[in-house]
Amino acid sequence: MRSIRRPAVTLSLVLVLVMVASLVASAQSTSKSLSTNFTLVNLATGSNLVNIQYYKQDGTQWRPSESETMPSQGSQLIRRQYDDSQLTSGSGSVVVGGSGPMGAVVQIQTRSGTATRAAYSGVSSGAAKANVPYVARKLVSASGEVNSQMIIQNTGTTATTAEVEMISAATGASVYKKTGISIPAGASFTYDLNTETNVPAGFFGSAVVTAGSGGQVAVVSNLFSGSDTLQTYNAFTSTSQEWLAPLFTSRLSNSLSTPIAVQNLSGVQIPINGISVSCVKDPSSPGSNFSMQNKAAVGNTATYFFNPVTDNTIPGGWFGACRITTTGYDTVAFVQMRVVSGAQAGAYEAIKGDGTKTKVVVPLYAKRLGNGFASVVTIQNLSKTSAANVTLKYTGASGLPANCTATINATIPASGSLQQNHRIESGAQSVPQIGNGCYGTIVVESTNSAPIDGIVQLTDISGLAGDTFQVHNAFAID
DSSP: OOOOOOOSEEEEEEEOOOOSGGGGTTTOSOOSOOEEEEEEEEOSSSOEEEEEEEEETTSSEEEEEEEEEEOSTTOEEEEEGGGOTTSOSSOEEEEEEESSOEEEEEEEEOSSSSEEEEEEEOBSOOBSEEEEEEEEESBOOTTSOEEEEEEEEEOSSSOEEEEEEEEETTTOOEEEEEEEEEEOTTOEEEEEGGGOTTSOTTEEEEEEEEEOTTOOEEEEEEEEETTTEEEEEEOBSSOBSEEEEEEEEESOTTOEEOOEEEEEOSSSOBOTTOSEEEEEEOTTSSSOOEEEEOSSOBOTTOEEEEOTTTOTTSOTTEEEEEEEEOTTSOEEEEEEEEEGGGTEEEEEEOEETTOOOOEEEEEEEEESOTTSEEEEEEEEEOOSSSOEEEEEEEEEOTTOOGGGOEEEEEEEOTTOEEEEETTOSSSTTBOTTSOTTEEEEEEEEETTOOOEEEEEEEEEOSOOSEEOOEEEEOEEEO
């Protein structure tokens, strides 16, 4: 493989690019044929020259590299692996370099049959260690058997090794450590727990992925439930003592609930009531603000779950935003989104509470497209004390009508969130300023310097069978 000089800013995208069913027979947590596409968004104020490199899992070049220019902030570049004639069937990874900052969203999906879909945001760098709050092997659940894949990408420029340690949520003890995983530079390794016989059936807990000396990795977790459901999220490479969940729901009428998983990485046990979750309701939600704490001690590297699906002490029919505080204890947290009755699910990483960014870029919004595609955008106010006055600038894609572009002003209460629901045409969270059939980008700016961030749901309103639910984090910038 010839050497290719990378621009100064890089993103690592771990892509699951399986294009024919026969290649998935050994991938084992799912028998489905999965494909991907990814969207790059320019976060720079000017043009951005990007270079895209594709790697097979053995580290060889998968297809010739590409170079393109994104002309302005918010402009997009979309690559669909399923119709790229230069890619052979299989799985691998991507490294994107740019002359300026950018974001990336990867969508994973079936192309035929009952739907399975998920999404995640690309990462800008790797780390010596990555923490995965929730993994499982052959776990029996109400949604079917649960199995995890961890896709580990070497983000360095030389080969590295990696090891993965599994920790039981039930006991807090180490269950198994897989060592000696060899990964070429830029390439990825898929560790499928369904085939790992050293981990007992029924296991659920957390995992810690550690690179060899001097190495760096990025990790994406695929969590499969039953025959169709998939949740995908990035592992965590840094900790905090305060996290925000922009959207928390509890047993809504459509059965949507959002369990929160908090992994203890403090080095010591977190005592009972050491994790506090304070929730601020959406203005249109019934009920009132409430809080909850952990009811059991949490061992180091173990995970505690706040689960409104099964915990009826959490108010039902409620939705809003939650702040997770673990004063004195370093943690990470992520949120599952489960439509229990419809076997649909997604996941997103909780947002660090100490963020200072005042602008958020949403790579893609879509309002009631003809193919059923529609998005929901949630913007989080990170401030505990001040409301955030925000301006949302919708820009429709080239060639679309004028009603696909609009500017909307709103106020988000302290620790609260604002939801822009492009699935619906009327109601408290609807966006009547944007027409049906519109799609494009959104740039959200806090005009009073309150820090903001957000998440994006990508959904289907056509009634397509299977799991059509995807969630990813938005991109906060200065």
